[in-house]
Each structure stands twice: as structure tokens, then as C-alpha cells.
Amino acid sequence: MSRDGSYGDGTRSVHAGLPAPEPGQPFLPGPVFAAPYHLDPTTGPGRDGYGRPDNPTRRRLEAAIGELEGGDARAFASGQAAVTAVLMTVLRPGDTVLLPADGYYAVRSFAASTLDGLGVRAAYAPTAGPYPSFDGVRLVLLETPSNPGLDVCDVAALSAAAKAAGALVAVDNTTATPLGQRPLDLGADISVASGTKALTGHSDLLLGYAATRDATLLERITTWRNQTGGIPGAFDAWLAHRSLATLDLRLARQSANAAAVAVALAARSDVERVRWPGLPDDPSYVVAERQMRRIPGLVSIDLGSAERVAAFLKASKLVFAATSFGGLHTSADRRAQWGDDTPPGFLRISCGIEDTADLVADITAALDAT
The missing domain is CATH 3.40.640.10 (Type I PLP-dependent aspartate aminotransferase-like (Major domain))
Structure with missing residues (x-):
């Protein structure tokens, strides 16, 4: 209290x-x-x-x-x-x-x-x-x-x-x-x-x-x-x-996973852009830190092409291709396929509640494979 x-x-x-x-x-x-x-x-x-x-x-x-x-x-x-x-x-x-x-x-x-x-x-x-x-x-x-x-x-x-x-x-x-x-x-x-x-x-x-x-x-x-x-x-x-009843617990793990995934992806030269409002260099960081009580578990990236997005999703063992987000399982969606005005390689990743180390390792290995 x-x-x-x-x-x-x-x-x-x-x-x-x-x-x-x-x-x-x-x-x-x-x-x-x-x-x-x-x-x-x-x-x-x-x-x-x-x-x-x-x-x-x-x-x-x-x-x-x-x-x-x-x-x-x-x-x-x-x-x-x-x-x-x-x-x-x-x-x-x-x-x-x-x-x-x-x-x-x-x-x-x-x-x-x-x-x-x-x-x-x-x-x-x-x-x-x-x-x-x-x-x-x-x-x-x-x-x-x-x-x-x-x-x-x-x-x-x-x-x-x-x-x-x-x-x-x-x-x-x-x-x-x-x-x-x-x-x-x-x-x-x-x-x-x-x-x-x-x-x-x-x-x-x-x-x-x-x-x-x-x-x-x-x-x-x-x-x-x-x-x-x-x-x-x-x-x-x-x-x-x-x-x-589990909202607080779920959001805590999803946000922690998103933070780790965003940091790992931002360090890679083969990922063109990483967006997560919790990154200090994100354009939305200042407003998000002042306004939000926690940063959500979504990370947006650009892999350059639709073909690389497909290869990444096929190589990953933990990231499911799905258009909804916010669930227990990590998922990702190439938004251009739905008519969103986004680049062909734009990918929205919704971090689930898997162990953080496992999720980062899986995403890293899947990107390495592509």
C-alpha cells in the first residue's frame, strides 16, 4: 500500500x-x-x-x-x-x-x-x-x-x-x-x-x-x-x-523482455531501426518517461525487406507470426501485409513472458541465420 x-x-x-x-x-x-x-x-x-x-x-x-x-x-x-x-x-x-x-x-x-x-x-x-x-x-x-x-x-x-x-x-x-x-x-x-x-x-x-x-x-x-x-x-x-488478475505480472515481464530485446537489436548493424520508448535515445523517450507508468512490451524494427522478415520468423523457435499482440507468447507481425503505411521490412515484435535470456538468444540466433 x-x-x-x-x-x-x-x-x-x-x-x-x-x-x-x-x-x-x-x-x-x-x-x-x-x-x-x-x-x-x-x-x-x-x-x-x-x-x-x-x-x-x-x-x-x-x-x-x-x-x-x-x-x-x-x-x-x-x-x-x-x-x-x-x-x-x-x-x-x-x-x-x-x-x-x-x-x-x-x-x-x-x-x-x-x-x-x-x-x-x-x-x-x-x-x-x-x-x-x-x-x-x-x-x-x-x-x-x-x-x-x-x-x-x-x-x-x-x-x-x-x-x-x-x-x-x-x-x-x-x-x-x-x-x-x-x-x-x-x-x-x-x-x-x-x-x-x-x-x-x-x-x-x-x-x-x-x-x-x-x-x-x-x-x-x-x-x-x-x-x-x-x-x-x-x-x-x-x-x-x-x-x-495477472495484468501487473504479465506487463512487468513483457516490459522487461522488450527492454532486453530492444537493447540487443539496437546493437546490431543488420537491423535498420529499433523503436521502443524506453530506450534513452528513442524519439519518444522524454515524453514517455514523464507520462507513462510503464513502457509496453512492443518493439518495432526494420529488417529491410519482406523476404528477410519471413526468413527471420521461420528461423525463430520462440517468435510466432501473428497479427494480434500483448499475449503470453512472443509474436511478430509484418504490418505492411495488412495495408499499414509501413516499409516492407517493418516488423512489430510483441514480447511475451518467456525467460528473458531465452528470448534474446532466440531472436539473436534467428537474425544471425538470415
Whole structure:
């Protein structure tokens, strides 16, 4: 426990969202599936009347995420469903939204395919800046650290500037997780994320969430979700809540592995560029050190060509080729194959929880073999 009486990350992760202890009951009750609920024959539907808007298992997960983010949370079926809900809830025809030019490509695709047709103008700025004037902007969406480039922006400074211009600020917190940074504490109006990645960390479910301290925004986001139906299943919600208990432990090993891998790769002449915000010479180091409570387990590198990336992944025994990240197993993804605006040899490595020495040795041997 800290001097101010608050619990540490590990304790908060283990106990977040659990019901009060009750003899004979499990610590985390099993999932309540979306079967029909019994209704009161006199008063009709109450809190749990229908599975889409109501589910006790999902509420426990939302309480847990809310505790970690420092706001009220609503869970969604995926991260894309969550960020889409934020965009569609806040924006109206004639509005302008500022999006990260180097963020998750599916958000830019949604802006081009859907928002533009609704009369919403999308402008873009790289995460590291420079940023245009926020005058006339309705919503600023930040993604920090950015995926996959791992640039970091100053959330507090940008939130203050945006609010002075009358804009709302949402932060994609997928890469950092709420143990890495709390956007709401830094001045953002909404924290939105994919829980599929490091938050749940076992590569076995799809999940998203949006968290806010603004009651009006929360009500609008909740209404959007209930009316469009993008809810997570009860078992996915239960799996996610179960997984939160080890979040602090997982992130600690992933970050330590990323630090060791980044140092080892930066020392090699056959790796063109290494990005990890925890390296002192990384362009994002100063802001990351000031803003983030821990640096995530992602390392981005450039191996020069798609052919060398393929050869590296074939030679490695511990690094799996996969597009998701934040799991227990180390994985890597050549982002250009998905349409990301990255060089052909750009590779995002997601460090798992393997022994650090084993992982560094494997990656080094695989690079030597190529």
C-alpha cells in the first residue's frame, strides 16, 4: 500500500470488480449467459430483463476496468466496436474529427468508408506531431503509444489545447493499458481500447471498452451499444475479468523482455531501426518517461525487406507470426501485409513472458541465420 493509502497495481488488478466475499461462493462467480431472465410478473422488467443491455458478468468486468482506468467503463465486442461507438456517439454531420495518421489503420478506413459519407470531415496528424489548430474540431482521437510505430504524444498538453478550442479528446489506450497510463487523469474525456491485446493477454478472446467520467457521454455510449448490439459474450467477459488478475505480472515481464530485446537489436548493424520508448535515445523517450507508468512490451524494427522478415520468423523457435499482440507468447507481425503505411521490412515484435535470456538468444540466433 502506498503512503496515500491506495493499493498498488498488482493488488488493484487482483481485486478489481470482485463482489463482496460471501461464504460458499467463488471469488469470481461464473458467467451468467444471455438466456431469458425471469421477470417479475407484477412489475415487469427490472435491472436484468434482457441479455443485450443487462448482464451481471459484464457489469463486473466493467466495474473492474473502470477501477483501473479511473472512470466508468462500457465493454464492447471488440476494440473496433468500442472506437466506432465513440466516433458515432460524438460526431454529427458537419463535424471535424482529428485522427492519428499513424494509428490503427482500421480507424482510418472507417473514416473513409463511413464517416465521410455521413458528412463528417476527417483530418489527420502524426502522433509525434506537429498538430494543427484544434479550432473547429469536434473530437481529437489520440493513440499513444501509436500502433505500430510506438510514437508517444503529450496527452495532458494536447488535451488542454483541445479543450481550450472546445474539442473533446479520446485516447486509444490499447498499447499502454490502464496500468501503463490513465488518459482520464491526463485530461482526456474518453479512454478507449481493445481489450483483446495486453489487457487480457491470453490470446483467447475479443473485447473492447470505452471509459469516461462524463455522465452524459457515458449514457450516450451505453445507448449506442444497447441499440446496435455490439456487446461481448458472457463467457468472454468472464475470461477477461479472470485475466485481469495477472495484468501487473504479465506487463512487468513483457516490459522487461522488450527492454532486453530492444537493447540487443539496437546493437546490431543488420537491423535498420529499433523503436521502443524506453530506450534513452528513442524519439519518444522524454515524453514517455514523464507520462507513462510503464513502457509496453512492443518493439518495432526494420529488417529491410519482406523476404528477410519471413526468413527471420521461420528461423525463430520462440517468435510466432501473428497479427494480434500483448499475449503470453512472443509474436511478430509484418504490418505492411495488412495495408499499414509501413516499409516492407517493418516488423512489430510483441514480447511475451518467456525467460528473458531465452528470448534474446532466440531472436539473436534467428537474425544471425538470415
